[in-house]
Amino acid sequence: MxxxxxxxxxxxxxxxxxxxxALGFSLVWGIMNIINLAHGAFVMLGAYxxxxxTKSFGLDPFLTLPLSFVILFALGYVIQRFLIxxxxxxxxxxxxxxxxxxxxxxxNVALLIWTGDTRGVTTSYSGANFTLAGxxxxxxxxxxxxxxLVITGLMHVWLTRTRTGRAIRATSMDIGAAQLTGVRVRxxxxxxxxxxxxxAGVAGTLISMSYAMTPSMGDPFLIKGFxxxxxxxxxxxxxxxxxxxxxxVVEAFATQINVTIGTQSISGSGLQDAIALIxxxxxxxxxxxxxxxxxxx
Amino acid sequence: MSLRLSAAAASAALLAAFAAPTVPVSAAGDTxxxxxxxxxxxxxxxxxxxxxxxxxLWKNYINAHGGLKIGGKTxxxxxxxxxxxxxxxxxxxxxxxxxxxxxxxxxxxxxxSGTSFTVAGIAERKKIPMVEGNGAAERIxxxxxxxxFGVLSPARRYLEGILDLAHAAKPAAQTVAITAAxxxxxxxxxxxxxxxxxAHGMKVVYNNKYPDTATDVSSLISALKxxxxxxxxxxxxxxxxxxxxxxxxxxxxxxxxxxYSVGPDTPDFANALGKDANDVFGGAQWSESVKYKGxxxxxxxxxxxxxxxxxxxHHHADYHNAESTAACLAxxxxxxxxxxxxxxxxxxxxxxxxxxxxYGILKFDSRGLNVFKPMVINQIQNGQLVxxxxxxxxxxxxxxxxxxxxxxx
Numbered sequence: 001m002x003x004x005x006x007x008x009x010x011x012x013x014x015x016x017x018x019x020x021x022a023l024g025f026s027l028v029w030g031i032m033n034i035i036n037l038a039h040g041a042f043v044m045l046g047a048y049x050x051x052x053x054t055k056s057f058g059l060d061p062f063l064t065l066p067l068s069f070v071i072l073f074a075l076g077y078v079i080q081r082f083l084i085x086x087x088x089x090x091x092x093x094x095x096x097x098x099x100x101x102x103x104x105x106x107x108n109v110a111l112l113i114w115t116g117d118t119r120g121v122t123t124s125y126s127g128a129n130f131t132l133a134g135x136x137x138x139x140x141x142x143x144x145x146x147x148x149l150v151i152t153g154l155m156h157v158w159l160t161r162t163r164t165g166r167a168i169r170a171t172s173m174d175i176g177a178a179q180l181t182g183v184r185v186r187x188x189x190x191x192x193x194x195x196x197x198x199x200a201g202v203a204g205t206l207i208s209m210s211y212a213m214t215p216s217m218g219d220p221f222l223i224k225g226f227x228x229x230x231x232x233x234x235x236x237x238x239x240x241x242x243x244x245x246x247x248x249v250v251e252a253f254a255t256q257i258n259v260t261i262g263t264q265s266i267s268g269s270g271l272q273d274a275i276a277l278i279x280x281x282x283x284x285x286x287x288x289x290x291x292x293x294x295x296x297x
Numbered sequence: 298m299s300l301r302l303s304a305a306a307a308s309a310a311l312l313a314a315f316a317a318p319t320v321p322v323s324a325a326g327d328t329x330x331x332x333x334x335x336x337x338x339x340x341x342x343x344x345x346x347x348x349x350x351x352x353x354l355w356k357n358y359i360n361a362h363g364g365l366k367i368g369g370k371t372x373x374x375x376x377x378x379x380x381x382x383x384x385x386x387x388x389x390x391x392x393x394x395x396x397x398x399x400x401x402x403x404x405x406x407x408x409x410s411g412t413s414f415t416v417a418g419i420a421e422r423k424k425i426p427m428v429e430g431n432g433a434a435e436r437i438x439x440x441x442x443x444x445x446f447g448v449l450s451p452a453r454r455y456l457e458g459i460l461d462l463a464h465a466a467k468p469a470a471q472t473v474a475i476t477a478a479x480x481x482x483x484x485x486x487x488x489x490x491x492x493x494x495x496a497h498g499m500k501v502v503y504n505n506k507y508p509d510t511a512t513d514v515s516s517l518i519s520a521l522k523x524x525x526x527x528x529x530x531x532x533x534x535x536x537x538x539x540x541x542x543x544x545x546x547x548x549x550x551x552x553x554x555x556x557y558s559v560g561p562d563t564p565d566f567a568n569a570l571g572k573d574a575n576d577v578f579g580g581a582q583w584s585e586s587v588k589y590k591g592x593x594x595x596x597x598x599x600x601x602x603x604x605x606x607x608x609x610x611h612h613h614a615d616y617h618n619a620e621s622t623a624a625c626l627a628x629x630x631x632x633x634x635x636x637x638x639x640x641x642x643x644x645x646x647x648x649x650x651x652x653x654x655x656y657g658i659l660k661f662d663s664r665g666l667n668v669f670k671p672m673v674i675n676q677i678q679n680g681q682l683v684x685x686x687x688x689x690x691x692x693x694x695x696x697x698x699x700x701x702x703x704x705x706x
Contacts, residue, residue, distance in 0.1 A: 003519060003520065003523060006516075006519045007516050007519060010513075010515035010516045010519060011516070013515070014512075014513040014515065111340075111342065115342070115343060116340060116341070116342050116343045117343065117565050118535045118536055118539065118563075118565040118566075118569065119565065119568070119569055120539055120543075120568075120569030120570065122569060122570060122571045122573075126543070126546075126571070126573070127543065127546035127547055127573055127702065127703075129547050129548065129549055131549075136519075136547070136548045136549060138547035138548070140547075141515075141547070207512075210513075210543060211512060211513075211539075211540065212535070212536040212537075212539035212540060212569060214536065216340060217536075219510070220510040220511075220512050221512065223510075224512065248513075251513070251516070252515070252516040253516075255505075255507075255516035255517050255520065256516065256520055267505050267506060269505045269506060269507050269516075269517055270479045270505075270506040270507060270508060271508075272507070272508060272511075273508050273510070
């Protein structure tokens, strides 16, 4: 029982990070219909931004959150404006190729700058934890979850309450109608892509504190972000959050499954990816639009 | 007509000209040419460069000391490299090119188990002996290959030293928990550790694996914590070693010893974890403090080797350096024994090789695997690597049992 409670907590803590990874990916996909394969590379850049800022200026990693957002937002904005805008309406395969190439480029540049060494961000409070009713909770992961919740909350408010936010949602609902009412679609697209990259950067910062960094660290997060996004529901803030939490908890519980068939013992832990994907398939059969459900923001 | 004839004659001459130089270059130049596809770019760039340094250090030493005496004749040595971009298939293609176009006499291994595996297939097909120092997966040696030799201790021996020292210590460790990544190398390491524990009366209380792409291992560690083991072992790679160590710390899992197959030996581990890296054990193929006394013909001690790397490359000798140099040494002693450059004779001499070098024993079983060399166990003490096992090479005493988290320095 205690182990189940611990797993639930572990899953929620891990899921919060996945939610932020998926959020940026989901916005770009839902609004621009671009599956951004460079999203994992942006996550990696966010982590390295934090690494560099903590190392060079002695900043606390949590204080680098806004900085890595701004840096990655700027990068995303520029990339969209000068690169992706040229193919924004092209068939999906073209944007696939472009973002895949972009990902290779970013990863290899990172390899040149930071080399292939494995790094981590360690603070004086790394590893500190408290125990509540027999469940151990690491402070850093709890703070990370809180940061993730605040960020998704802010995104939701911004998208529903501000002019730009509304323009973004309008664009995703009907480009033609949005243009007629004076929305500058090119500008909106650049902002959305910038936001996607910025959120990836924020996710990278959060990941840097509990995960080891290498230039190729983004790949598993790209894949998990993709699954979470489909699981929760495309292009929706709540979808990314709920999808992330569900994914995290499913993975955590999968670890404890042990099935013995004859003499062969099968551990759910080695198969946690497969189990999470089975859950995805079940959800898609029952609710094809994902858990939260609408295809628009 | 005559034009056609002369064209035919010309092409015949051309063909003959191209066909002629199948004689190895070395026969003319008194130079033995080795070839190595190596990771100079791509994901294994760093390790690839360390490998190349190890090879080059040997080459320069031999040439500076007059070359190799083989069958009464003295030869210089040279090594031809190609960049395999850390890709298995590219590595194999380049090995083929080294043999067919560059006519190398022998192959030195690439970096990594994956590349070593594909290149071993080429060496076998072309009947060119290869000694590799950077692929530890036993899969490479279970194919019945006759031309591939590996100087590394095999995967299954990686963690046994940690168990051995915890088992012999007081209070003796009784139980062990193992977590392992799902890749072939890590699984071999974990099986080896579990088998050793079983054979020596230790109980394996937890043994589970995680995907090698795992981004969070908290739940695995939660389950492990409930079994309350004396020794916690991880078979994996640097990245997951860091994940596991962080999770153990975060969940306050207390054991007498913590050991990793890969991780503690690279400075990255201590750099990334700070004080939480202290008192952790790690398996290593070699460390600068091992005390083997090598046979004459090359640097005979680890300290001499360390000094040479330091002055040439301005960093501490890494075990990747040493194992790569050791691959060259296997060739050196086998060539001297064979007294010939004939590939068959050299292969047979390698199969019968039994020498001690600064790196340790070089001796191969029937599969070409160096099962005779024990691993070295290092412990991070106060941020420094100290060799603690086996006893005859140790330069420090192990800290055991490990102090609780937060009190490690």
